[in-house]
Amino acid sequence: MSTTAKSRPTPRAGILDIAPYVPGKSKASGGDKVYKLSSNESPLGASEAAKAALASVAGSLELYPDGSSAALREAIGDVTGINPDRIICGAGSDEILSLIANTYLAPGDEAIYSEFGFLVYPIAIRAAGARPVVAPERNLTADVDAILSLVTERTKVVFLANPNNPTGTYLPFDEVRRLHAGLPGHVVLVLDAAYAEYVRRNDYESGLELVANSSNVIMTRTFSKIHGLANLRLGWCFGPAEMIDAMNRIRGPFNVSGPAMAAGIAAIRDRDFVERAIAHNDTWLPWVTGELEQLGLKVTPSVGNFVLVHFPDVDGKRAKDADAYLSGRGFILRAVANYGLPGALRLTIGTEEANRKVVAAIADFMRQ
């Protein structure tokens, strides 16, 4: 045995080029009470029905769950009108995004996402051995022409978050249709509709109809945002039968836990809770936006449950100064420098108390 040439396992080429995903902070540096407004979590918590369903599974934790998530897919089908055979459930939509990448991408392939798009995409793309290609945006919004101009023979997947996180902007569905029409049939178009329920715009669609009528579009959804189940890790996708079949072949056999399924079934059937969550956002998204604008801050118009707030490029008033000041007062916001937005912070719409207090704290910061 040689002692000089010690061998050790080496990750596949490209793995160490992946920048690890950095989640939003969950601790503040000060403040009597902590307001976590950094991860777009629900200010209403989860539905009581979902909590009760979760508790009801506690007596059978030794049993494997149904590996096909059949009851959950039925419930999603009931509520959305989608054929349950064309749904896959996963441990968060993050798992679904990886499943898509691992099914359709190989070394040498390319996948496109937009400049300020969700940072899970480049991770999933690189993990599959493929090359991420970044399409520039306009006004912090995905640009269909820029995406189409980057399509080559090697392009296999396009990831589009609509609405997008962290910008809160969206593409009207005519633009999504134009994007789809411009893509060769072999390219998978992923519509990540994590925030679809919050959008109140007549020209927005999540993509149900486009998926139903095409062979290369897949829509992903999550229970982490409007349903308030981020801690359980639950998401799903709706796609063409052939894509669902291919992805099911590499899916972990028991990828969704029984407790997550039980809570998810109750959550998606609790329409009152969802309506209340939408109404809360409808009240507080414009209020927070308006109050911050009155402080002289630029806020990117958002259709989600969060806003991107741009701070002045002035000593002591920059985003990083605001982040430190707010953290010291118990408010956790999301720094987005890793998204290429060092001048901004992302703020989740919280409870009434959180919204009023964080706006007051930002006002104090701007005045100090």
Ligand SMILES: *Cc1c(COP(=O)(O)O)cnc(C)c1O
């Ligand atoms: C929060 C979010 C998701 C959801 O991720 P989960 O893994 O389902 O918790 C997906 N896409 C975007 C753009 C998000 O912001």
